[in-house]
Amino acid sequence: MAKLASDFLRDESGTTAIEYALIASCISIVILVAVTGIGSSVNGRFVAVGNGLK
Structure with missing residues (x-):
């Protein structure tokens, strides 16, 4: 049982997948x-152009 626990703690096979995730x-x-930031900026410009065309 102790060997199983120590093997589990030393196993690093899933570490790389977790790091990539x-x-x-x-x-x-x-x-x-x-x-989101770019979208807000573009929306503001479209509103300004729309208001200028009124």
Whole structure:
């Protein structure tokens, strides 16, 4: 039983997959924040152009 527990604690086979998942989620968050900011800026410009055409 002790060997099984020590083998489990030393096993690093899933570590890489978890690291890639964390990196992918961080990149997704950065993209989401950037797109939201750009979208607000573009929306403001369209509103300004629309008001100028009235």
